[in-house]
Amino acid sequence: MKEYLLNKSNKLFLTVSDIANNLSISKESAKVTANRYVKSGSLIRIKRNFYITSEKFRRLNEPGLFQIANFIEVPSYISLTTALSYYGITTQQLQNIIESVSLKRSKVQSVQNIQFKYYKVKKSFYTGFQMSNNFFIALPEKAFADAVYLTSIGKYSIDFESINFKKLNINTVKQFIEAINSNSITINFWNRLCKRYKI
Known part of the structure; x- marks a missing residue:
């Protein structure tokens, strides 16, 4: 009762x-x-x-799980493959994993059968997100820029073959990468990516 x-x-x-x-x-x-x-x-x-x-x-649906993710680590926003999948930009599916970008720390917290993963970025890169359906989520281009940045420095891995680049504003992605991160490793990685996928 x-x-x-x-x-x-x-x-x-x-x-x-x-x-x-x-x-x-x-x-x-x-x-x-x-x-x-x-x-x-x-x-x-x-x-x-x-x-x-x-x-x-x-009984939680995806938006409900995203609210949980925001709440566990404050501040944070949904990003990376989780956000790209939500927007229909990648065919890559993560089973029972919710990925976020955070300002304070990188960590993994398990709740029941769900893993909530957080990737720390510096303050200048903590931007490009919005409130949607009561949770914070990266803009499509920022979710991809986050993935490019973290992959370039060896902190993340994404299947670029699964990305539908036509659904992204490449100029916006480039602006996020160039304006927020002056790391030559990331810039070089981005340039190689553009050449390989002709974007």
Whole structure:
């Protein structure tokens, strides 16, 4: 019955205070209840003092998972192959992996069967994203520019053969790469890419 009440909540995430209010119990009791439900698998701890019910997590669609990704690491935005797949620019599909670009750290966090991967970039490169459907996601050209940059420095790997370059504004990609990153390694990598794929 208590789990049912938590699942009825309109909030995606629940704090200890939310649990206390939903179950009409004290905050101290809510802490104990939250820990017990995490151990039993009814609740998933996303990060300190933030939970989601297992049932709600199982029902999440792609935008919902993107919201989770934004929430786990702040600030961050969906990018790379995940964003390119979302936009229909790549045929490459990642199974149970959500990729993001972050400002503070690179890390991987697993929640149930989903891996949330974060790739750190310098502050000057943390741009070119927008809010869409309640989550932050790179613009198509920035998602590709992120992939080019991280691949050029050996921090990432993308299947360029799967990219539909006709769906990208190549001049915009070039502007992101040249304006935000003066790294000659990245510029040279980009030039070789353009030559190879005639873009």
